[in-house]
Amino acid sequence: MSSPLLSIEHLAISFSHPRPAVNDISVSIGAGEIVALVGESGSGKSMTARAVLGLLPDGATATGSITLTGADGSETPLLGVGEVALNKVRGRRIAMVFQEPQTALNPVRTIGWQLREALRAHGRVDKAAARERAVELLTQVEIPSPEERLDHYPHQLSGGQRQRVVLALALANEPELLLADEPTTALDVTVQAEILALLSRIRERTGTSILLITHNMGVVAQVADRVVVLQQGDVVEEADTRTLFASPQHAYTKQLLGAVLRLPEPDTRVHALHEVDDRREVEPVVRFDGVHVAYGSRKRGRAFPAISDVTFDVRAGEVVGLVGESGSGKTTLGRLAAGLVPLAGGEVLVAGEDLLGASASRRRELRRSIAFVHQDPQAALDPRVRIGDTISEPLDIHDVGTRAERRARVTELLEAVRLPASYAARLPHELSGGQRQRVAVARALALRPTLVIADEPTSALDVSVQADVLTLFRQLQEELAFACLFISHDLAVVHEVADRVAVLKGGRLVELGPVQRVFAAPRADYTRALLAAVPAPDPSVRPVRADETPDEAADEDGLAS
Amino acid sequence: MSAEIIIPGELDDSLDPTQHDVRPQRRRALTQGRGLVGLVLVGIVVVLGFAAPLLAPYSPNEQIPGANLLGPSSTHWLGTDEVNRDVFSRMVHGIRVDLLVVFLAVPLGAILGSLVGLVTSWWRITDVLTQRVFDVILAFPSLILAIALSAFLGPGLWTVVIVIVAAELPVFGRLVRTSLRTVREMPFVEAAEVVGAGPLWVLRRHVLPNSLEPLTIQLAVSMSVAVFIEGAMSFLGLGVRPPAASLGSLIRDGVRTMYDAPYFAVGPLLVVVALVLGLLLISQALAESRRA
Numbered sequence: 091m092s093s094p095l096l097s098i099e100h101l102a103i104s105f106s107h108p109r110p111a112v113n114d115i116s117v118s119i120g121a122g123e124i125v126a127l128v129g130e131s132g133s134g135k136s137m138t139a140r141a142v143l144g145l146l147p148d149g150a151t152a153t154g155s156i157t158l159t160g161a162d163g164s165e166t167p168l169l170g171v172g173e174v175a176l177n178k179v180r181g182r183r184i185a186m187v188f189q190e191p192q193t194a195l196n197p198v199r200t201i202g203w204q205l206r207e208a209l210r211a212h213g214r215v216d217k218a219a220a221r222e223r224a225v226e227l228l229t230q231v232e233i234p235s236p237e238e239r240l241d242h243y244p245h246q247l248s249g250g251q252r253q254r255v256v257l258a259l260a261l262a263n264e265p266e267l268l269l270a271d272e273p274t275t276a277l278d279v280t281v282q283a284e285i286l287a288l289l290s291r292i293r294e295r296t297g298t299s300i301l302l303i304t305h306n307m308g309v310v311a312q313v314a315d316r317v318v319v320l321q322q323g324d325v326v327e328e329a330d331t332r333t334l335f336a337s338p339q340h341a342y343t344k345q346l347l348g349a350v351l352r353l354p355e356p357d358t359r360v361h362a363l364h365e366v367d368d369r370r371e372v373e374p375v376v377r378f379d380g381v382h383v384a385y386g387s388r389k390r391g392r393a394f395p396a397i398s399d400v401t402f403d404v405r406a407g408e409v410v411g412l413v414g415e416s417g418s419g420k421t422t423l424g425r426l427a428a429g430l431v432p433l434a435g436g437e438v439l440v441a442g443e444d445l446l447g448a449s450a451s452r453r454r455e456l457r458r459s460i461a462f463v464h465q466d467p468q469a470a471l472d473p474r475v476r477i478g479d480t481i482s483e484p485l486d487i488h489d490v491g492t493r494a495e496r497r498a499r500v501t502e503l504l505e506a507v508r509l510p511a512s513y514a515a516r517l518p519h520e521l522s523g524g525q526r527q528r529v530a531v532a533r534a535l536a537l538r539p540t541l542v543i544a545d546e547p548t549s550a551l552d553v554s555v556q557a558d559v560l561t562l563f564r565q566l567q568e569e570l571a572f573a574c575l576f577i578s579h580d581l582a583v584v585h586e587v588a589d590r591v592a593v594l595k596g597g598r599l600v601e602l603g604p605v606q607r608v609f610a611a612p613r614a615d616y617t618r619a620l621l622a623a624v625p626a627p628d629p630s631v632r633p634v635r636a637d638e639t640p641d642e643a644a645d646e647d648g649l650a651s
Numbered sequence: 652m653s654a655e656i657i658i659p660g661e662l663d664d665s666l667d668p669t670q671h672d673v674r675p676q677r678r679r680a681l682t683q684g685r686g687l688v689g690l691v692l693v694g695i696v697v698v699l700g701f702a703a704p705l706l707a708p709y710s711p712n713e714q715i716p717g718a719n720l721l722g723p724s725s726t727h728w729l730g731t732d733e734v735n736r737d738v739f740s741r742m743v744h745g746i747r748v749d750l751l752v753v754f755l756a757v758p759l760g761a762i763l764g765s766l767v768g769l770v771t772s773w774w775r776i777t778d779v780l781t782q783r784v785f786d787v788i789l790a791f792p793s794l795i796l797a798i799a800l801s802a803f804l805g806p807g808l809w810t811v812v813i814v815i816v817a818a819e820l821p822v823f824g825r826l827v828r829t830s831l832r833t834v835r836e837m838p839f840v841e842a843a844e845v846v847g848a849g850p851l852w853v854l855r856r857h858v859l860p861n862s863l864e865p866l867t868i869q870l871a872v873s874m875s876v877a878v879f880i881e882g883a884m885s886f887l888g889l890g891v892r893p894p895a896a897s898l899g900s901l902i903r904d905g906v907r908t909m910y911d912a913p914y915f916a917v918g919p920l921l922v923v924v925a926l927v928l929g930l931l932l933i934s935q936a937l938a939e940s941r942r943a
Contacts, residue, residue, distance in 0.1 A: 428845050454847050462845040469838040474860050483856075484846035530842075537846070 094118035101154035113323035124300045126310040129320035130552035135303045139269045144176040182212045185260035189272040191252035195244040202240030208262040227258040250281035271303045278415035283623040307350045308625030331629045349557040350627040351582035373442040374403035375541045375573040382435030396422045397597045407571040411588030419597040424543045424577045428462045461534035465546040467526035471518040478514025484536040503532040524555035542574045680940035689932030692925045700746035707740035712894045720912040729918040741896040748897035752881045753874045756815035764823030772828040785821035793818040801889040830862035871934030875927040
């Protein structure tokens with residue numbers, strides 16, 4: 091590439107308070123190139139993309155230069171120019187795709203209307219031509235029966251299709267550059283895989299450059315040509331994707347890559363491994379017996395089955411991973427075990443006793459042995475209660491020990507989750523996300539539960555923090571030997587912590603088995619599809635593309651990892 | 652400022668700069684910018700009211716021989732009224748009436764309203780019933796309510812207090828109910844329930860502290876409205892009864908004698924402006940600190 095399409099030079103963005111969001115970032119994107127901006131939260135990756143289109147929040151000041159070079163060699167500065175100049179570029183030459191397809195579309199207008207709006211916003215197009223182009227765009231993003239879809243509203247589309255429509259909107263005016271800010275983060279893995287493949291194909295078909303912002307190394311490995319690694323507002327490393335994954339230079343890159351959890355390769359030998367049925371005659375900690383859960387009012391006859399006929403148990407000291415995509419009912423099942431959801435059929439037995447059928451006081455007793463860790467530690471901790479009080483709350487409620495004993499227990503628990511005892515006096519906002527989740531774990535362990543239900547405990551955290559919390563969680567589990575129902579959409583995470591896996595789809599249990607067997611030799615088609623969809627954090631195991639002959643060396647790499 | 656502690660050997664993300672402590676934030680909101688201006692304005696009026704007996708050169712109802720509708724002078728800072736009373740003395744004493752209204756009637760309405768909202772929102776039937784009653788009360792402009800109530804109770808200071816309590820009660824009742832409902836759905840409330848906390852525990856430890864915060868902002872807004880209601884009621888003759896003075900009744904007297912003594916109404920008007928503006932600035936500063 092002679093001259094880059096977009097070049098960002100020495101971009102710095104600061105708010106009045108406290109440190110600059112972007113310190114010194116230079117990135118250049120060539121024509122037809124996919125460049126990934128990678129970094130954890132606070133690295134400045136989104137701010138950089140927003141600066142390109144002048145979408146910085148109020149109070150932000152940016153210095154440096156951003157230049158867009160046209161095919162004819164004309165240079166357009168983008169930083170420090172007025173709204174009028176930016177509007178000529180926005181949507182027409184550079185388009186943006188946001189993370190959440192739900193909010194990016196207008197819910198009260200049809201898809202067709204929104205596409206026509208996007209076309210008309212930049213130049214007059216007559217109605218028939220606009221419709222034709224809209225169909226063409228939907229075809230381009232591979233939406234089936236595009237003619238019909240034009241008259242549909244966003245709520246009639248699935249999440250993945252919505253994101254396709256958002257892409258179509260962005261492509262409406264054939265932009266030279268697409269800024270995609272975490273375009274697949276809100277999507278399920280199988281859908282994510284489709285959208286990523288689509289992004290690559292769009293680039294091939296239209297020659298559009300893409301600046302992909304993501305925190306997911308797997309996504310990077312799958313689609314990017316070049317990677318720019320950001321850390322706290324600075325570029326720490328920039329390299330060709332393969333080079334970066336093969337030999338990362340900077341310590342932070344190594345750490346990022348090291349924190350990525352990998353799935354095992356499919357292994358045919360495991361087929362031979364017959365499942366040992368070691369169902370000892372001990373009572374399981376929790377047993378779901380033909381469980382049904384329905385949402386919605388049954389009186390109005392519109393009950394929607396969230397869980398249908400699920401049977402499995404969690405034995406003492408074992409970690410069962412509960413896997414599924416959104417809407418699979420995995421969270422509902424977890425909440426059911428904690429007694430937070432009404433049961434429509436079947437039985438939930440906690441230590442052999444019917445949890446929901448028990449008297450209120452007995453249920454309270456049974457619940458004592460069950461702890462729950464929420465997904466978002468920020469929301470699960472009362473912002474006004476000090477950490478120490480939050481951790482001792484279960485002890486206070488059940489009146490365990492004397493005050494001094496409780497305080498000692500809090501210190502002990504903080505130590506167990508590797509936090510200094512002085513943190514007891516802090517408020518939740520004074521802690522980082524990872525620290526908050528440690529506090530949530532400490533609190534869950536306060537009553538020495540026999541069962542911990544962890545609902546996506548790491549999905550709100552950055553990768554490196556996630557790795558930390560997982561390691562800690564595993565250590566604690568081994569040490570204290572509590573049983574655990576570990577709910578996650580992230581297969582790699584489940585592989586890391588679980589002994590057995592239960593795969594849910596549409597409220598039904600599709601597969602249940604030891605973790606090695608399920609990951610290496612899945613029996614259900616759905617499990618296989620799920621596993622295949624996970625973007626491998628390895629650029630050499632990309633799905634083969636039409637224009638690219640896979641080189642043998644790379645293939646061998648893929649098998650070796 | 653708490654120092655950031657980095658645990659050796661630990662890998663962890665840095666503190667999120669977007670998270671602020673609410674409390675110092677609030678303190679800051681009231682000690683700088685418009686919050687400070689508001690606080691100073693309200694402070695001046697409060698001091699004037701509290702120090703009334705010391706500041707007033709005359710007793711508020713004392714008739715000074717020969718001093719009829721005088722303009723401002725060194726002896727009568729704001730002049731005298733038609734029955735020879737010193738306006739400044741009447742004004743500083745009148746402020747006390749407004750302070751009573753602001754700092755007694757509004758908190759009373761807020762407390763009663765919050766209690767009603769809190770208790771009734773627990774059951775669906777009482778919730779719907781009270782909310783509909785609130786709708787009815789809120790449908791009346793407070794002045795209509797004032798006229799209607801004083802028709803029953805007769806004009807007077809306590810009528811003003813009752814009107815303000817009645818007008819503010821549904822405002823707070825509704826606000827508490829709304830924020831209760833929001834907070835009750837928060838994950839941290841569920842987290843407490845999961846570890847076995849009963850409804851009272853959850854209410855006391857988590858729901859109440861987190862739902863009461865928006866009330867402080869409403870309190871400041873309602874106080875400024877109360878000053879306004881008192882002024883309007885006394886202006887219409889529904890408030891304090893002569894010879895007692897309040898800011899509203901002074902403004903009324905001032906307007907009546909506007910052609911003979913144009914300066915008369917200026918003092919009380921400025922005080923009302925200072926009080927209302929000050930309270931609104933405080934509420935804005937508080938609201939902003941919450942949003943930040």
